[in-house]
Amino acid sequence: MKSMDASQIKQENQQYVLHSWSKQKNVNPKTISKAEGVFFWDETDNKYIDMCSQLVYLNVGHQHPKLLEEFKHIGEIPLAAPGFATASKAALARKIVKAAPSNMAKVFFTSGGAESNDHAIKMARMVTGRYKIFSRYRSYHGATFGAGNLTGESRRFEVEPGIPGFIKFDTPYLYREVVDFPSEEEATQFYLARLKNQLLYEGPQSIAAIFIEPIPGSNGVLIPPKGYLEGVRALCDEFGILMICDEVMTGFGRTGKMFAVDHFNFEPDMITFAKGVTSGYAPLGGVIVNDKVANYFDDHVLMTGLTYSGHTVCTQIGCTTLDIYQEENLIEHAAKVGEQLAKRLEQLLSFNSVGDVRYIGLFAAVELVKDKTTKQPIIEYGTDYGKDKVGLMSKFISLLSENGFYTYSHESSVIIAPPLVITEQQLNEAMDLFEKTLIQFEQQYLFTDQTLLTK
Ligand SMILES: Cc1ncc(COP(=O)(O)O)c(C=O)c1O
Incomplete structure (x- = not known):
């Protein structure tokens, strides 16, 4: 592998690799x-x-010395399937729960962002016994079938016709809204009133969860108007709906706080994460759940699983990454x-x-x-x-x-x-x-x- 020069890498990429979201003949990566x-x-x-x-x-950042050093020792740790307790899995879950909002209790590990959202959908359905899932236009939640159905932009279309019961509502996007609101508060009132109507039209008794990127990333870093996320939380409480925040992009410091929700005055029921947990040095994601969701699974079977849930290498890299955030x-x-x-x-x-x-x-x-x-x-x-x-x-x-x-x-x-x-x-x-x-x-x-x- 080391001996391949750049032109050979490019040529073999073109010949053998399928690249995402692209016409393959147009792909010409650096x-x-x-x-x-x-x-x-x-x-x-x-x-x-x-x-x-x-x-x-x-x-x-690239080639962080502490992570490069950690990789040298990775082979020393025995691999262990999800059924085993491991030091890195336990330590990383503890560190994440401590860093998350105070109501968070446990972590289910996955291998990336979309898988995390898929598992949050399943958990919300199991816990509430309801099937409908709300998410927003102008959102991106991943490319698997479940996360793809959550997604509120054109990258969803390939999973359509979609899963029954997946409903979309509008993301506040004040720069391009047809109404010119005099204040953020008035915008918030407008969007919340619309959402409440939509919940009522859909029948709140069948709605399991509302998924939200607290600050939609790929779709243009859309900062919510004042009080909006708190208002969504209140609607969830009113109707017994779980509020799930997708922090795959915003989690682990991106917004200047550990999680984007830390900028606001509410706590979600679940947070999905990936990317920053290992800084991408190993593929890892997960769902952080509050005590209510965690307690439910004390007496009910958590009917889901992944071969690589809590993978030893990835959770070890996650532990080191979280240490770096703190030390630096x-x-x-x-x-x-x-x-x-x-x-x-x-x-x-x-x-x-x-x-x-x-x-x-x-x-x-x-x-x-x-x-x-x-x-x-x-x-x-x-x-x-x-x-x-x-x-x-x-x-x-x-x-x-x-x-x-x-x-x-x-x-x-x-x-x-x-x-x-x-x-x-x-x-x-x-x-x-x-x-x-x-x-x-x-x-x-x-x-x-x-x-x-x-x-
Ligand atoms: C907010 C959000 N959720 C989910 C995902 C999907 O993550 P992954 O590509 O790891 O499946 C992304 C990817 O960019 C994202 O930005």
């Missing part, structure tokens, strides 16, 4: 020749600052550098092509528009996938990459979510590259090439 901290280098030695932590998971004060650091990111993002609003900026901690999106007054998006909704990538957003992402700023986009939002270890200076340098790219972009495309405008 290779990573080396990486360190917030940086990686490609096969031609171009240096990039990784401003999306790969897929928003590499919180502790990474979550407080993310909150602090996040304040600088906020300043830099606000400055971007002076550009004609920047419609909106949204941020919390080191989790942000820049929404690009063709026209600031009409808010015409840079890419029409639902055209992200399937079409050949020739649109303005692809041009922008390519320009960013040419300038050494690596990230990805979804619809009209560019995601900015660097490793939590980023320094203020590195962040400023990266944002200088972002501004330089916006200048080039507006000069090259927005105002000179009218044909691109019409694409």
Whole structure:
């Protein structure tokens, strides 16, 4: 494997590997020749600052020395199937429960985000004896059949016709709402009243759970209006519905607190997690459940399981990752550098092509528009996938990459979510590259090439 050069890797990738969410003939991935901290280098030695932590998971940065050291000892620990008690599984579950909101009691381990949501669906149905599941438009919960059915955007369509009883409701997205609310509180009232109606129309006695990304990530870092999540919690309490927060992207420090729910004044019944728990160094996810859910399974069979639930290697890496967050004060650091990111993002609003900026901690999106007054998006909704990538957003992402700023986009939002270890200076340098790219972009495309405008 070591002896393969970059051109051979690329050629064999093209020949043998199926890549997600892409027409295979359009796939032309870079290779990573080396990486360190917030940086990686490609096969031609171009240096990039990784401003999306790969897929928003590499919180502790590339090649963290403590994790590299841990991997050297991994083989020494005997592998054990889920039926065994292991030190790493017990220790990681304890650390997660202690880090989570105070009502959380136990953890069920999975291998990733979608599997975690699938298991939360099953548990909610078992605990409540109800079958309907509410989730939101403009959400992403994963690509398996269950999580795919939760998902509220075009990546759901391949699992349709879907599972009966999966209902969607609107995510507050004030920048693009048809109503111009005078205040966040009024927006909250509007969305909660609509949700309450929908619960009543669907029959609350059949609704097991409401799934929510507290801050939807892939769909553009949509910060909820004041009081909204607390209001959803109150509706769940009123109707005996479980509230499940998907923190696969936001968990473990991304937003400047351990979990995104820590920014608000409520506690969910379950939290699903993945990515940051190991910083992606090993595939691991899980469902954290409150005491009510945990107690239910004292006397009822938990009718689910996975060969790799609590896998020895992954939970060991999870323990080390959580130690790193603590030892390096990474979550407080993310909150602090996040304040600088906020300043830099606000400055971007002076550009004609920047419609909106949204941020919390080191989790942000820049929404690009063709026209600031009409808010015409840079890419029409639902055209992200399937079409050949020739649109303005692809041009922008390519320009960013040419300038050494690596990230990805979804619809009209560019995601900015660097490793939590980023320094203020590195962040400023990266944002200088972002501004330089916006200048080039507006000069090259927005105002000179009218044909691109019409694409
Ligand atoms: C909020 C959220 N939930 C679930 C998932 C799915 O996780 P995975 O790809 O590990 O299955 C993702 C992936 O990006 C996510 O952002």
